[in-house]
Amino acid sequence: MITESLIDVKDFVKGRVLYNEPMKRHTSFKVGGPAEIWIEPDDIDDLRSCLSMAKERNLPVLIVGSGTNLLVRDEGIKGLVISMTSPRLKKIYHGDFKVAVSSAVQTREFLHFLREHNLSGLEFLAGVPGTIGGAVAMNAGVRHYAKKDTWNSVGDFVEEVKAYDFGGNKQIFSKKELNFGYRSSNLRGLAITEIKFRLKKDDKENIAGECNNYLRKKQTAQDLSLPSAGCVFKNPEEAGVSAGELIDRCGLKGRRSGGALISPKHANFIINTGNATCGDIIELISIAKSEVKKKFGVELEPEIKIV
Numbered sequence: 001m002i003t004e005s006l007i008d009v010k011d012f013v014k015g016r017v018l019y020n021e022p023m024k025r026h027t028s029f030k031v032g033g034p035a036e037i038w039i040e041p042d043d044i045d046d047l048r049s050c051l052s053m054a055k056e057r058n059l060p061v062l063i064v065g066s067g068t069n070l071l072v073r074d075e076g077i078k079g080l081v082i083s084m085t086s087p088r089l090k091k092i093y094h095g096d097f098k099v100a101v102s103s104a105v106q107t108r109e110f111l112h113f114l115r116e117h118n119l120s121g122l123e124f125l126a127g128v129p130g131t132i133g134g135a136v137a138m139n140a141g142v143r144h145y146a147k148k149d150t151w152n153s154v155g156d157f158v159e160e161v162k163a164y165d166f167g168g169n170k171q172i173f174s175k176k177e178l179n180f181g182y183r184s185s186n187l188r189g190l191a192i193t194e195i196k197f198r199l200k201k202d203d204k205e206n207i208a209g210e211c212n213n214y215l216r217k218k219q220t221a222q223d224l225s226l227p228s229a230g231c232v233f234k235n236p237e238e239a240g241v242s243a244g245e246l247i248d249r250c251g252l253k254g255r256r257s258g259g260a261l262i263s264p265k266h267a268n269f270i271i272n273t274g275n276a277t278c279g280d281i282i283e284l285i286s287i288a289k290s291e292v293k294k295k296f297g298v299e300l301e302p303e304i305k306i307v
Contacts, residue, residue, distance in 0.1 A: 009039070009053070009080070010066075011039050012049060012050070012053050012212075013039055013041070013042075013046060013049070013050060014041075014042040014043070014046045015039060015040045015041045015042035015043075015046050015086060016038075016039070016040040017037065017038070017039055017040075018035075018037070018038040019036070019037060019038075020034040020035070020036065020076075021035045021037075021038035021081075023035055023067075023072040023076065023077065023081070023288055024072075026038075026064065026066075026067045026083070027067035027070050027071070027072055027227065027229070028066070028067055028068040028070075028129060028227055028229050028230075029070070029072075029078075029227055029228065029229050029272055029276075029278075029279045030069075030227040030272050031071070031072065031074070031272060031276055031277055031281065032070075032071070032072025032073065032074070032076070032278055033072065033073060033074045033075050033076030033077070033278075034076040034077075035062075035076060035077045035080075035081035036076070036077065036078055036079055036080070036081075036140045037079070037080045037081065038081050038083065039080055039081065039082045039083065039218065040082075040083045040085065041086060041089070042084065042086060042088055042109075043086075043088050043089065044089070044115075045110050047082070047084075047089075047164065047193070048168045048170075048189060049168070050080065050082055050162055050168075051082075051164055051165075051166055051168035051191065052167065052168035054079070054080050054166065055166060055167040059079045059080055060078055060079030060080070061079060061080045061081075061082060062077055062078075062079070062080070062081045062082070062307060063082050063084060063190075063191045064081055064082070064083055064294075065083075065084050065085060065103070065104070065130055065133055065134040066085065066106065066130040066131050067130075068128065068129040068130035068134065068229060068230065069130065069138060069229055069230065069303070069304050069305060070229065070304065070305050070307065071135060071229060071277045071281060071282075071301055071304050071305065071306045071307070072278060072307055073282075073306070073307065074096060074277050074278045074279055075083065077307060079267060082191065084103055084104045084131065084133060084191065084192075084213040085104055085131070086104065087293065089102050089103075089104035089193075090102050090104045090105050090109075090288065091105075091194075092105060092110065092113050094117060094119065095201065096180060096201075097119075097198055097199055097200060097201065098159065098197065098198050098199075098200055099113075099114070099117075099119060099196070099197050099199060100194055100195070100196045100197075101113075101132055101194065101195055101197070102132075102133075102193065102194055103130060103131060103132060103133020103134075103136070103192040103193055103194065103195060104131055104133065105132050105133075106130070106131055106132070106299055107125050107128050107129070107130060107131065107132055107135055110122075110125075110132050111123070111125060111126060111211060114199065114207065115204055115207045115208055115211070116204070118201050118202060118203065118204060118207070119198070119199040119200070119201065119202075120199060120200050120201065120202035120206070120207050120210070121157050121199040121200055121209045122151040122154065122157060122197070122199065123207060123210035123213075123214060124141070124142050124210075124214050125140065125154065125214075126210075126211035126212070126214040126215045126218075127214060127215045127218040127219070128140055128142075129230070132195060133145045133192040133193075133195065135154050136154055136155070136158060136161065136185065136187065136192065136195050137185055137187045137188060137190075137192060138182045138183055138184070138185065138303075139153050139154060139181065139182070139183060139184060139185050140153070140154050140183075141153035141154060141155075141157040141182075141183075142214065142218075147254035153180065155178065155180030155185060156180075157197045157198060157199060158180070158195055158196070158197060159174075159175050159196045159197060160172065160173065160174055160175065160195070160196040160272050161173045161178060161187060161194070161195050161196075161200045162192070162193050162194040163187065163190040163191055163192045163193055164190065164193065165189075165190055165191075166189065166190075166191075171190065173186075173187070181182060181301055182234065182235075182237075183234050187303055214220045221265075221266060221271045222269060223263035223264075223265040223266050223271055224266070224274065225262050225271075226271040226272060226273060226274075227271065227272040228263070228270060228271045228272065229268050229270075229304045230269070230303075230304075231243070231244070231266075231268045231269065231270065231303050232270050232285060232288070232289060232302060232303060232304055233247075233268055233288070233300040233301060233302055233303055234300075234301045234302070234303045236298050236299070236300065236301070237290060238298065241253075242268065243267075243292075243300055244267040244268030244269075245267070246292045246295075246296055246298060246300070247267035247268060247288050247291075247292060248267040249295070249296075249298075250288070250291040250295055252267060252287065252288055252290055252291060253265075253267050255284060255287060256273075256284075257280045257281075257287070258264070258275070258276060258277060258279070258280035258283075258285050259272060259273050259274055259275035259276030259277065260272060260273070260276040260277075260280035260281045260283070260284050261273050261284075262284055262288065270284050270285070285302065288300065
């Protein structure tokens with residue numbers, strides 16, 4: 001039920017506002033209960049107004065991009081869900097080796113822009129779904145398609161980040177103020193609006209070739225046929241092998257709970273076979289954690305965000 005403090009939100013927002021909006025429409029898992037209020041800010045000023053209003057009313061806020069790393073509980077989300085996918089939030093501009101991009105831009109759009117402008121360095125993001133803002137917030141990265149001992153992370157190329165805190169206050173982080181780790185950054189809990197990268201020049205053909213190499217590796221190794229959120233767990237450093245390998249060694253490939261399935265192709269993927277609930281997916285997450293802990297003594301940590 002929409003509370004009195006939420007009912008007049010439309011009066012304060014220029015962009016789109018939806019009440020009791022099903023989150024399964026906005027996540028790659030295609031599951032999740034309703035958001036009390038779904039907001040698509042029209043521009044940066046609109047975003048700032050939404051955040052300020054939420055602070056004044058003591059309303060919970062969740063910032064989302066494309067929902068590719070998000071698992072929403074069946075009960076839904078209280079308060080405001082602010083989507084950073086409005087077309088008017090999308091901008092890209094560049095100098096010689098530096099490029100600034102709005103967080104709302106999809107990774108595939110950004111890579112296309114970089115290729116067309118002969119800017120290289122982020123080819124490893126090819127096939128990574130979602131927005132560039134989400135990729136930076138979680139420091140997305142992959143192993144080199146041919147050199148297993150080489151790890152590429154998006155944070156290595158970031159020069160500056162602009163964001164707003166949940167009070168509507170602008171924040172600017174220089175390179176030395178940014179803290180990137182494995183699937184982590186000090187940008188969580190912020191509405192990222194713009195990222196500046198420093199890249200290098202290369203030929204379009206070389207850039208396209210590198211992107212295709214990463215895409216082929218992803219298509220070969222991962223289960224992309226049904227809705228999922230990619231890898232569910234972080235790879236545990238202490239184990240020396242991937243989370244997927246540990247889950248596989250527990251014999252859990254193909255394990256099902258309701259409409260959710262641990263992928264027979266990649267054990268670190270849980271897929272929605274068509275009618276899964278969040279509860280089904282959480283059940284498989286719990287089983288995988290429990291079995292890996294019991295057999296190997298390793299505590300798996302989710303890579304996806306569960307809300």
